[in-house]
Amino acid sequence: MSGHLAVVGLGPGDARYLTAEAVEVLGVAQALYGYRPYLDRMPVRPGQSRHASDNREERARAAAALVHAAQGARVAVVSGGDPGVFAMAAAICEEIESGPPSWRALDVTVVPGITAMLAVAARIGAPLGHDFCALSLSDNLKPWELIEGRLDAAAGAGFVLALYNPVSRARPWQFAAAIERLRRHLPPSTPVVFGRAVGRPDEQVSVVTLDAADATQADMATLVIVGSRETRVIERPGRSPLVYTSRAVAEVSA
Numbered sequence: 197m198s199g200h201l202a203v204v205g206l207g208p209g210d211a212r213y214l215t216a217e218a219v220e221v222l223g224v225a226q227a228l229y230g231y232r233p234y235l236d237r238m239p240v241r242p243g244q245s246r247h248a249s250d251n252r253e254e255r256a257r258a259a260a261a262l263v264h265a266a267q268g269a270r271v272a273v274v275s276g277g278d279p280g281v282f283a284m285a286a287a288i289c290e291e292i293e294s295g296p297p298s299w300r301a302l303d304v305t306v307v308p309g310i311t312a313m314l315a316v317a318a319r320i321g322a323p324l325g326h327d328f329c330a331l332s333l334s335d336n337l338k339p340w341e342l343i344e345g346r347l348d349a350a351a352g353a354g355f356v357l358a359l360y361n362p363v364s365r366a367r368p369w370q371f372a373a374a375i376e377r378l379r380r381h382l383p384p385s386t387p388v389v390f391g392r393a394v395g396r397p398d399e400q401v402s403v404v405t406l407d408a409a410d411a412t413q414a415d416m417a418t419l420v421i422v423g424s425r426e427t428r429v430i431e432r433p434g435r436s437p438l439v440y441t442s443r444a445v446a447e448v449s450a
């Protein structure tokens with residue numbers, strides 16, 4: 197089968213964050229599939245068709261792209277950030293696993309991109325400088341109790357947390373509940389970084405302490421990093437602070 201499907205990460209923001217590999221793959225694609233705002237970021241090319249869909253239609257988009265690739269086309273599915281982090285690459289794999297055997301014969305490539313947590317971390321210093329984990333707070337595809345259990349386990353084990361999907365219109369209370377949960381494990385002075393629309397013109401990055409963190413500081417375009425006991429803030433005259441997590445851990449905390 198000659199069809200080819202590439203799942204391409206666009207990075208967090210404008211074209212500066214595209215890798216050279218992503219530019220190359222997007223340049224030769226005959227059809228582009230993705231969430232409309234991502235497709236709108238890309239230059240129109242003659243002979244390249246565009247198939248925009250809504251944010252929530254990931255499985256249908258994945259299936260449509262696979263059907264198109266199976267017809268012999270060179271298809272690219274785009275994702276913000278990295279396609280393997282809470283995004284389209286897993287949706288494509290889910291469809292291949294449950295789809296017709298012919299989809300397993302397709303040439304599938306995943307092209308990595310800069311994921312939001314790395315872009316936010318880079319803006320502020322090195323909050324992910326030691327052990328960390330990434331969690332999506334979306335309970336669209338998993339029960340909220342599971343998320344709470346993972347927050348307890350991760351904060352209890354001393355990981356810095358990168359929280360994706362902190363809030364959405366359909367999920368108004370989850371972020372406040374998550375912060376409340378983390379306060380059981382971490383001191384009130386723990387640094388919390390809010391990085392919004394990083395890499396875009398409306399980018400905003402702020403640092404607060406865990407006792408002052410609340411849901412009004414986050415929206416759908418925000419990635420939140422909650423520090424560990426080793427995360428520190430270096431104040432600097434006339435410059436924004438540096439937040440970092442020390443690579444050395446002196447002792448096991450109770």
Ligand code: SAH
Nearest residue numbers: 208277278283311312360361393394418419
């Ligand atoms: N595949 C994406 C993540 C998709 S989940 C990636 O690798 O970055 C969507 C979540 O990602 C958002 O709710 C937000 O938490 C985060 N996010 C995506 N782009 C962002 C950006 N430019 N700045 C801050 N957070 C972002």
